[in-house]
Amino acid sequence: MSNVFYQEKFQDRHNGPRAEEAQEMLSYLGVQSLDQLIEQAVPSQIRLKKSLALPKALSEKAYLAKIQRIADKNKVFKSYIGQGYYDVTVPAVIQRNVLENPGWYTQYTPYQAEIAQGRLQALLNFQTAISDLTGLEIANASLLDEATAAAEAMFMLYSARKNKTANVFLVTPNIYPQTLDVLQTRAVPFGVEIRVADLEEANLTEDIFAALIQYPAADGTITDYAAFSEAAHDKNITICAIADLMSVALLTPPGEWGADVVVGNSQRFGVPMGFGGPHAAFFATKEAYKRNIPGRIIGVTSDASGNYALRMALQTREQHIRRDKASSNICTAQALLAIMASFYAVYHGPQGIKDIATRINDLTKLLDKALQELGYDQINETYFDTLRIAVDDHVGALKAEALNNELNFFYHDGIVGISLDETTTFEDIETIVKVFAKIKGKSWNDVELRSMVDQLGSSIPAEAVRTSPYLTHPIFNSYHSESEMLRYIKSLEAKDLSLCHSMIPLGSCTMKLNATTEMLPLTWAHFGGLHPFAPVDQTSGYMQLINELNDWLSEITGFAKMSFQPNSGAQGEYAGLMVIRAYHESRGEEHRNVCLIPASAHGTNPASASMAGLKVVVVKCDAYGNIDVADLRAKAEEHAANLNSLMVTYPSTHGVFEESIIEICEIIHQNGGQVYMDGANMNAQVGLTSPGFIGADVCHLNLHKTFCIPHGGGGPGMGPIGVAAHLVPFLPNHEVVEISGEQGISAVSAAPFGSASILTISYAYIAMMGGEGLTDATKTAILNANYIKARLESYYPVLYAGANGRCAHEMILDCRAFKSVGIEVGDIAKRLMDYGFHAPTVSFPVAGTLMVEPTESESKAELDRFCDALIAIRSEIAAVEAGEIDQKDNVLKHAPHTAEIVSADEWNRPYTRQIAAYPLPYLKVNKFWPSVGRVNDSQGDRTLICSCPSIEEYAEA
Structure with a gap:
């Protein structure tokens, strides 16, 4: 038969099992076909009676052609809109080796710290940069966006307020409208009143629990809030500041003028605008709020050998433990984007960040001077990167001319706002001046920009000029060449297990293929x-x-x-x-x-x-x-x-x-x-x-x-x-x-x-995938899960199943009986690392269990490798049950095993190095080594260090 009309199906790349493998798995399950399995697993009364009405599946090549046509419909003009979003230059070494690298983007939340030390270090770097730049002691490892971070701050300060009858959150009128919008949403369920009023001492009434400041303000102006903060604190009113992260390289950080919480968006640190996201928001606060701060905190601790190690600290604050008593419902963070921002800070270092901020400010001052030379009224006397130009009746003409030159400004009530960013050049300033000159009927050559460069004054008030250092840790002062930066990124990547290495069988988390073609655009x-x-x-x-x-x-x-x-x-x-x-x-x-x-x-x-x-x-x-x-x-x-x-x-x-x-x-x-x-x-x-x-x-x-x-x-x-x-x-x-x-x-x-x-x-x-492909993916996910269930249920009891003994796309393995011989479910999770696997979901939704989800993307060979690992671990547990190995001194209790431990001169454990490192043959060909031994969780919570410590500081702790 001719192959003239043959077209490769993407679903065949997305789904792991080949047709012959799927048939082997079905035979193992004792069914004739995939449809027969689905009939047994999915109740007939809920099954759809028709196929999904979706467009026909495209090949990868056809899809890329289509998405290119769609992309071309977007007009990418030069943006000076500001309002919390800025164009950036993503360092190519970060774009290629982090954002576009599955070794970074396919990892899961670092609940298993021993195989997540790379991203934990990158996130600790993020926390350190945020603490340094905001002037506060503690920061988390990112939130969702600036507006929701402000809402989280409002709720935290409301919950911690001293005057329990106070219910007013005082908000500056000079705030981004999207932030006020989200604050209004989040305030309603708790009866919090959002009061928009000027930040003056006279407005600090007894019913206020906290005040919110935008710094610089939404219109770009810079104000010294030290006196206002002092007056607020005298009345037990706390202060939250929304800070522009790039500006505080030059401005006094809010922590130094009295802010209790500082939030914002790290997008300016090398993350594209992306029509709104994703971007890593930041949240910094005082040490006193460390058990109230929402989101994840990365902390420093040690491993079983006393070596430096990192983990997610204070996890008892998280919603999966606290449930309806949680201080926040946050589950997902913006880890990948926080990692990008942290690498941006590492790559540029303190001087590089200051140089970028200074250039932005200098170009803004140059534009200000040029526009005033043209006869325009520039309203902002103080500013970092934003000007406001009164154009009165000329808004329409100016907007039309700006669009002709592919420029987007911010327009409001006869005022044109222009916010510059790190991508702005001297030539861009010339273009903007040309547009404004034309509206005045002047030639842009009438303004001699180059002669003005040496005549620029200051746009930042003397009392608001930053004098304190930041990014002083060696990490931010060591990797400024691309060679060094590349090696640093790769050194951290090598410490993390991702989908590049093996399946991540996390129940309820669905760690499936993220295909390269899906990621390209x-x-x-x-x-x-x-x-x-x-x-x-x-x-x-x-x-x-x-x-x-x-x-x-x-x-x-x-x-x-x-x-x-x-x-x-x-x-x-x-x-x-x-x-x-x-x-x-x-x-x-x-x-x-x-x-x-x-x-x-x-x-x-x-x-x-x-x-x-x-x-x-x-x-x-x-x-x-x-x-x-x-x-x-x-x-x-x-x-x-x-x-x-x-x-x-x-x-x-x-x-x-x-x-x-x-x-x-x-x-x-x-x-x-x-x-x-x-x-x-x-x-x-x-x-x-x-x-x-x-x-x-x-x-x-x-x-x-x-x-x-x-x-x-x-x-x-x-x-x-x-x-x-x-x-x-x-x-x-x-x-x-x-x-x-x-x-x-x-x-x-x-x-x-x-x-x-x-x-x-x-x-x-x-x-x-199309409708047929999506449906086949679902069926395959159910097949893979039931295959694992069938292979493991004689070794580990499976807690729940449907009427016909089938599971859906995941199952729960009961490990509670092993506690009788001292083996905890956490020991199994750590031992799986020695076999090259991330553990399934531990102790959720039932304590002492493992919830396994293989997804449709894993092949039969990978499923078998995972099952073989768990079966081998079960035999190790059996040896403890039989009394052949001590309940406290065994291969599970000591897991995971690092290369340093296995290759040490001394070995006094009751099992061989071979069993520790290579318990199954496949590991000799493809071994992932955990970079640290078992992490000490309780030490990390007792002595919380959540920014990069010096060697001396860590030794003292």
């Missing part, structure tokens, strides 16, 4: 170079991509419309609950405040419900891990008058397709509530069933799980929500860019479409 200038507030006629490529993705995801979920604003899964949960809240209020039922949540739910569920102002009522699970329907019905009826919603994960967090899910949704609706479905496990739904078909009203999608956006070492993520038709009017709006109707809730994230640039990845995945 991400760094194209026509996607990375757009400001989120660019004129709409310059963004038609993005709009096409977003609209098509909306249609595709709506088809996949069975919903009417999506909102792409939430930039993490937890943000999606929060947004969905706030949409439900708005729906109830529109019906005069604002009293509905009870949220039912199964005991097995993700920790973000109760935390998000709490953040949305809801009262959490826990629903029992039965002995099989399913929702106890009788208990659900009883509690729904008991709280019918006030029932707001049910939060449910499907398939369940226990990895089972619950047979009663449709009945569960009907019970909630009968009692006046709405059904929120957590989309964490959509990887088992796509093409087989859907939230809308099951009966849910709203669902968030973790695009960084099901739809192939990489986890990036702990972020970025995207958590768009899909809603049924009756909830569409309430989808999030945005203060700057209107994207919803009058009933839409206020913004949940800083940018209108969240971290828009990474939508290109999920768009690529769906476009190249």
Whole structure:
């Protein structure tokens, strides 16, 4: 038969098992076909009766041609809009070796510290840079964006306020509108009043708990807030400052003039605008708030040999442990972008950063002088990078001429705002002056720019000039040549296990293939170079991509419309609950405040419900891990008058397709509530069933799980929500860019479409898979999971299964019995590192267990390698059970084993070096060595060091 019409299918590259391998696995499971397995695993009553109506799958080559045509529709003008977003120069050594490198972007959150020392060091560098530049003692390892970081600060200061009757958050009028928008959203559930008023001592009334300052202000001006901060502190009012990270290289850091918290966006440190993200926000505060600060903190500790080691510190603050008592619902951070920003600081060092900031400021002063020479009134007497020019009736003409020259300015009430950045050149200043000169009827040659360069004064008040040093640690002063920088990046990369090395079988986290073709457009200038507030006629490529993705995801979920604003899964949960809240209020039922949540739910569920102002009522699970329907019905009826919603994960967090899910949704609706479905496990739904078909009203999608956006070492993520038709009017709006109707809730994230640039990845995945490919991927994920279950269940009890003994796309291995001989589930996790694997999810959702999810991307060979490792570990446990090896002195308790330990001159352990390092033959060919031994968690929490210590400081600690 001729191959004339042959076209390679992308799904054959995405799915791991070859056809013959899949058949071997099916035979092992005792079924004839994949469809027979699906019939056994997925209840018939929830299965879709039709195929997904999606465009035909494209080849990789055809997709790249299509996405290039879409990209070309975006017009990348020179942006001087500012408002918190700036063009940048991404150092090529960082772009190629970090952003475009799967050794950095395919890692998972560093819960297993021993195989994550590289990204932990990079994140510690980020924290150090933030602490240095803001002038505060402690910083976290990034938040989602500037606006949500400000909201997190508001909530932290509200929770820690001394006057418990105070409920007013005083906000400067001179703040970015998107930040105020998000603050309004987050304030509502807690009854916090956002009071926008001038920051004057006279306005510091007793009902205020904290004040928010933008520094420099949104209009670019610089003010000394030392006296105001002192007056506020005298009245037990705390201060939060939103700081521009580049400006504080020249300005007095807020920590030095009295700020208790400093937040902002690190985007200026080498991360593209990307139409709004992803960018790593920062959050710095005083030592006193170290147990209240939201997000992750990287801390210094030691390993079992006393060597320097890093870990995520104070994890007991996190939502998966604290649940509805958590201080935040944050799950995803922006780790990859924080890592990029930290490398930017390392590459440029303190002098390089100061030189960049000084050049920006000098060019701004030059433009100021030139425009005043032309006769314009430049309003800002003080500034770092932003000018405001009064043009009165000439706005229209000026805007038209600017667009003719492909320039975007910020326009507001007859004022033109111009914000410069590190990409601005002397030639750019000439172009801007030419535009303004033309409006005055003058030739730009009338202004002799070069002669003005030596006549520039100061635009920063003397009291606001920075005098303190920053980035003094050797790390920021050692790697300024590209050779040294490349080697430093690679030295850290080598310490981290990623998908480049082996499967990462994390249950509930879906660590699947992030295909290279999906990633390529991400760094194209026509996607990375757009400001989120660019004129709409310059963004038609993005709009096409977003609209098509909306249609595709709506088809996949069975919903009417999506909102792409939430930039993490937890943000999606929060947004969905706030949409439900708005729906109830529109019906005069604002009293509905009870949220039912199964005991097995993700920790973000109760935390998000709490953040949305809801009262959490826990629903029992039965002995099989399913929702106890009788208990659900009883509690729904008991709280019918006030029932707001049910939060449910499907398939369940226990990895089972619950047979009663449709009945569960009907019970909630009968009692006046709405059904929120957590989309964490959509990887088992796509093409087989859907939230809308099951009966849910709203669902968030973790695009960084099901739809192939990489986890990036702990972020970025995207958590768009899909809603049924009756909830569409309430989808999030945005203060700057209107994207919803009058009933839409206020913004949940800083940018209108969240971290828009990474939508290109999920768009690529769906476009190249098509409906058939997506459905086959889901079936393959279920096949791979059931194959692992079948291979391991005689060694490790599998806790839950469906009616036919099948699991969904993940399963829970019960390791609790091993405690009787002193072996903890954590010991198994550490020993897996010696076999070259990241552990499955540890002790969630059941303590003492491992939750395994293989995804569809892993081949049979890789699944077998993983199973062989766990079977070998089970034999090691058996030796302890039999009394052949001591319960405290054995290969599991000492795991993981580093090359330094195994090659040491002395070896006094009751097992051989061979067993320690090479317990299975494949490891002799391909060995990943953990860079540190078992990390001391408790030491890291007792003595928190969260910035790069000197050798002397570490020794003292």
